[in-house]
Amino acid sequence: MALTQEALYRELDLDLSWSERDLPERERTKHVHRLHPYLGKFIPQLVEVLLDRYFSAGEHVLDPFAGSGTTLVQALESGLDATGVDIAAFNCLLMQVKTSRYDLFSLEHEIRSVVAGLDSQGAPKGGRASSYLRDWYAPQALAELLSFRAAIADYEHADVLRVILARAARSARRTRHFDLEFPRSPQLEPYWCHKHRRTCRPVERASHFLRRYSLDTLERIKQFQRLRGRARSAAVMHGDARSIQLQGPLDGIITSPPYPGLIDYHEQHRYAYELLGLDDRRKQELGPAARGSGRGALTDYSQGIAAVFEQLRPALRPGAPVLIVVNDRRSLYPEILAAAGLELEECHRRHVNRRTGRRAGEYYEDVLVTHFA
Numbered sequence: 001m002a003l004t005q006e007a008l009y010r011e012l013d014l015d016l017s018w019s020e021r022d023l024p025e026r027e028r029t030k031h032v033h034r035l036h037p038y039l040g041k042f043i044p045q046l047v048e049v050l051l052d053r054y055f056s057a058g059e060h061v062l063d064p065f066a067g068s069g070t071t072l073v074q075a076l077e078s079g080l081d082a083t084g085v086d087i088a089a090f091n092c093l094l095m096q097v098k099t100s101r102y103d104l105f106s107l108e109h110e111i112r113s114v115v116a117g118l119d120s121q122g123a124p125k126g127g128r129a130s131s132y133l134r135d136w137y138a139p140q141a142l143a144e145l146l147s148f149r150a151a152i153a154d155y156e157h158a159d160v161l162r163v164i165l166a167r168a169a170r171s172a173r174r175t176r177h178f179d180l181e182f183p184r185s186p187q188l189e190p191y192w193c194h195k196h197r198r199t200c201r202p203v204e205r206a207s208h209f210l211r212r213y214s215l216d217t218l219e220r221i222k223q224f225q226r227l228r229g230r231a232r233s234a235a236v237m238h239g240d241a242r243s244i245q246l247q248g249p250l251d252g253i254i255t256s257p258p259y260p261g262l263i264d265y266h267e268q269h270r271y272a273y274e275l276l277g278l279d280d281r282r283k284q285e286l287g288p289a290a291r292g293s294g295r296g297a298l299t300d301y302s303q304g305i306a307a308v309f310e311q312l313r314p315a316l317r318p319g320a321p322v323l324i325v326v327n328d329r330r331s332l333y334p335e336i337l338a339a340a341g342l343e344l345e346e347c348h349r350r351h352v353n354r355r356t357g358r359r360a361g362e363y364y365e366d367v368l369v370t371h372f373a
């Protein structure tokens with residue numbers, strides 16, 4: 001029998017659950033958290049509460065599955081140092097751009113000059129495009145993206161401009177508005193749009209996205225620069241968390257590991273890999289959707305996650321909190337924790353308010369509070 005709402009709320013940690021009214025989208029995507037969309041990220045306020053409960057200012061927090069860098073950004077905002085590891089090069093680029101310190105004067109100068117260049121663009125020059133790019137972009141949009149790419153290589157803040165390019169490329173794909181997260185095939189004809197309740201046309205141009213996201217990125221970096229702890233910094237490491245070598249002692253972990261069969265983290269940003277020529281290490285992703293969720297895939301996943309925590313142990317100070325956020329609907333984590341030598345202290349259930357895409361039903365996740373025995 002389903003739980004009554006009262007019983008359900010008794011089981012929830014209400015300090016870790018927010019309604020849409022408590023926490024509207026603009027708060028969940030504050031400052032640099034919205035430099036580029038990312039599926040399956042933490043909400044920053046969750047990390048904020050966990051840092052406050054389990055860590056102190058001046059400490060150093062690690063996220064071995066750092067994704068879009070929510071842990072790192074919030075650590076800097078709360079006055080901690082942070083290290084983030086991820087196997088996906090685009091995620092590392094995003095984290096680096098979010099957490100770097102900038103000379104805002106020179107950043108603004110460069111971004112404004114790139115935007116001015118968009119207006120005065122002559123014949124597009126951009127080089128060769130892969131068949132993926134030719135399929136997913138209208139000719140004019142592709143020419144604009146390639147011109148932007150050709151123009152930015154020599155800028156001091158080329159990485160910021162690469163993230164802007166990737167965000168514009170995401171929006172400019174020929175896809176239905178509702179399928180932006182998981183587009184299946186290029187949409188070449190007008191279509192009935194469930195999001196806007198009218199007929200929409202696939203995108204033809206990219207320059208308006210490039211302009212809008214350039215100015216938005218500048219504003220967001222400026223906002224974050226005012227908030228972050230002055231003396232604190234973040235390190236981003238591109239690699240497989242099962243074998244990465246870290247200098248300790250670190251004061252603890254906050255992470256949300258991938259879950260088997262849900263998301264392909266490289267494929268999610270395929271346009272960025274194609275446009276930016278990033279190193280593709282998808283074969284080392286743990287629990288990719290492409291591998292499915294059969295018995296073999298689940299066993300490999302569990303062994304892989306346990307191996308990550310086991311190998312991080314020497315880099316942590318004794319008793320360090322290891323906080324794992326997961327919706328463990330297959331009950332894999334009791335065995336993973338045991339194999340990694342982690343002891344469960346507490347488990348907090350939170351309600352996840354999901355507002356995007358065509359997903360239905362309530363969704364919960366657990367915060368597993370553990371430490372090495």
Ligand SMILES: C[S@@+](CC[C@H](N)C(=O)[O-])C[C@H]1O[C@@H](n2cnc3c(N)ncnc32)[C@H](O)[C@@H]1O
Pocket residue numbers: 038040041042043064065066067068069070071085086087088091239240241242255256257258259265266284285286287
């Ligand atoms: C659920 S996401 C983390 C999202 C993150 N909490 C955020 O707020 O953006 C899991 C991440 O694990 C990464 N990952 C998968 N396999 C990995 C591996 N072997 N080593 C390091 N990172 C890996 C994926 O690329 C993905 O970014």
